[in-house]
Amino acid sequence: MFLDLTGIDSCEGFEHFGHRLKAHVLNTVGLPIGVGIGQTKTLAKSAQWASKVWKQFRGVLALTPDNPKRTMTLLENQPVEEIWGVGRKIGKRLNLMGIKNALQLAQSNPRFIRNNFSVVLERIVRELNGESCIPLEELPSSKQQIICSRSFGKRITSKTAMQQALCLYATRAAEKLRSERQFCRHIGIFIRTSPHAVNEIYYGNSAGEKLALPTQDTRDIIEVAMSSLDRIWLDGRRYMKAGIALDDFTPNGVAQFNLFDENKPREKSAQLMKVLDGINQSGLGNVWFAGQGVNTAWKMKREMLSPAWTTCWDDIPVARIQ
Template identity: 55%
Template structure:
């Protein structure tokens, strides 16, 4: 999975038993049936060529049926000659302008450019792109998504916060949500940071923004430890008399398991039954809905919550949002 709306798939061996275009149509039909989303399918020897094929599948959907197989070299060159160089995956406006000034205007021009010339005037990233356009795989498929280096939970408030209790509720809520995300990644953290700030655009109001952090000696994924550290950080930076617009909690310094050498004076030793309690909490909230079980510090009437009156319907994930025909 490359992004929220895109994925790469290894079709090695499929050609031996299936026509790849037919297989692509089957993928497209299956996604449409199960999600009601129309997708494009691009097939080629490399990621960059597959992206190019996918671009063509969506651009000329009526002619292609949403599926383009670029396995054939002749088809590759024909398509590349018809597309401007800035249609290539990873080539931005600045690089495309420089290429255009050098007379490299189409994707085919780029694919035919001498590698030594590209290496001299650009960088290894563009060199890989050129090699990929020639059918040489340089970008490998990732079987597992790379581990996150940090988790941030942050929102702008629905209305400005001026009192400490409301801000503490918000920080508790963000810390609890960040801890939930941490557990979903099967990670433990040692670094917890809290930030608060007013609006930099508010007229006749002084700007204030600050952050503070706590580094635990023992990695944790327990919401209670993370909330405690986040609120301690808040206490270090809170200043009354401001109208706060935004706040957030960030987690970092991740470990794959919560095992670390305990310091003799460590007052944050692992809580007994922590993992079991967090599992019960996450399971219940996943089954009954987020917020079914929460910490008292998060508050009951959260007036600071971001306004959601104009939230877009979630047709693909919430049956309650589906249109009803009477």
């Protein structure tokens, strides 16, 4: 996480603020963290790395323009692969070129780095020299697509079972869509058999629909998923995977209609979905669409799922006393 500390030094020192921030996170969240402060995001990450490695700074390190010696010492002692955004793969290539630490990378020619690596690494070089090239994002960028897909624990051969699976995936995708506060204009599904099954002809297909009215209503998404399935379903196949994709997002559900348009928004859709999400997130119970089925045998493959020893009766270890 990055914070903009512009002007904070007029009220208190950077390191004093860092220690207060570290203590606040530990007391409220219970997480021990390292705090690094620098002119750029890359320098701040390098300072955070050093705050964890150099115990004398007690988890807080500030790189400021008035102490260039500290910055030089840090960069000289930081391996190049430990720089934020570099990693081991690029680090090995840099090592072959004689660039072993962050200081050597900072002293490299930015144009040379760009021509031999990427513009991203060039920005890192400039950031190590105090030139801000990576802007601070105040809000995370919204998703451009939401996909919900799973491989089945058992092959699906009946259309009813596939409808149940897609209904469940549509519900999950709609929940994610509402959590992003988005509406979608396009809904698509796909189904496929296993390409590795012996003596079986592979089949995979997809279908979708463009909506006249953007929606985040689970009922609309399920309706499109079911009609799309009708167009691509083939009997006599053993399906191993299916999924649903939502895209073409808009932050609101407003659309222009004419007087005789048959497409109208569902009444009280937002209120109903809010109540539905509230119940399911409260922990007091679950509400689901009947189309999802009950005790389905096709549930996703979960052989590697960790046991829920403290929350599931079936996973409680059994001790035998003899």
